[in-house]
């Protein structure tokens with residue numbers, strides 16, 4: 425597949441994504457300098473914004489207006505449990521936690537434990553319950569303020585959601601859902617209904633506060649399709665349109681696609697140091713040259729190098745350090761193996777801490793699951 429032939433849906437990403445084209449395809453907006461400056465006034469700076477890894481949005485101005493007026497803003501994000509957590513998920517949630525802290529906002533964290541059961545033939549509700557618990561351990565380990573975070577588990581909290589989901593469903597035709605998600609007549613009707621459940625949390629801030637309340641949704645750009653539907657329906661039901669702040673994808677090890685729970689091309693949060701080292705040495709797509717001599721002479725290409733991309737997106741917040749890695753790699757001074765070693769050390773230092781925090785999270789996860797919404 426060439427760069428021209430990429431495809432992005434909430435259920436599959438293929439090819440090398442051209443984000444400029446995607447902005448046009450999805451009808452979203454690039455985060456321009458003016459909106460970024462307005463946002464920074466309230467949140468301060470973050471390298472993921474500065475480097476345009478969060479690159480697009482919808483309705484961000486509505487959130488900025490609300491913040492300027494010192495009105496409450498809610499944050500909403502989610503995870504459909506279907507497998508282990510990889511570092512691509514952590515990328516979005518690290519940013520989400522930072523936003524929550526900076527805005528001192530309530531976060532609604534949806535766990536749609538029916539979504540992947542409906543979309544994957546071999547996933548049962550038992551599997552999904554197991555992954556809900558496992559995934560929540562990682563989410564809690566990231567340090568979200570539990571007093572200000574409400575976990576919404578669809579099958580458990582259906583009473584809070586069902587009526588609103590039906591109201592969304594009543595304003596949504598099957599042909600709209602079919603077109604947005606590429607569904608077919610043969611697809612089960614649960615797949616058609618599910619998106620209404622993903623709309624609901626965007627309206628809950630208004631329900632909870634008893635007045636029009638703005639909601640901001642950080643996620644990777646694939647999820648915006650759901651919220652396109654939410655925005656249309658919001659107007660019809662009298663809720664404010666939610667805003668999204670959208671990221672690029674953390675690429676898989678092979679760079680063929682985004683990192684995903686179903687592929688083997690991922691680093692899991694539970695990987696041991698040796699496993700991280702093995703995967704990166706063996707699979708991380710390199711922008712280096714085939715031989716040391718050639719590399720020294722011609723230099724490598726950081727823009728296509730997965731190790732460099734991961735440092736830029738996740739593991740090297742310091743712009744000066746990142747720039748010198750970039751320049752040294754490009755000039756041939758830094759070899760591909762050395763670049764990989766920098767990344768391996770960073771990931772393993774991060775995972776050592778994260779895995780410790782997972783042990784603490786395990787002690788509270790059952791009480792989090794047992795909470796009423």
Ligand code: TYM
Pocket residue numbers: 434500501502503504505512513515516534536539622641642643644645646647671672673674675682683684
């Ligand atoms: P899910 O479980 O597939 O993914 C959870 C979150 O991780 C993001 N993500 C990635 N971000 C960067 N690089 C990657 N390689 C990568 N892979 C996954 C996803 O965009 C998502 O933000 N339907 C949703 C669950 C959901 C949700 C939401 C997500 C329910 N409500 C509200 C975001 C906001 C899903 O299947 O996500």
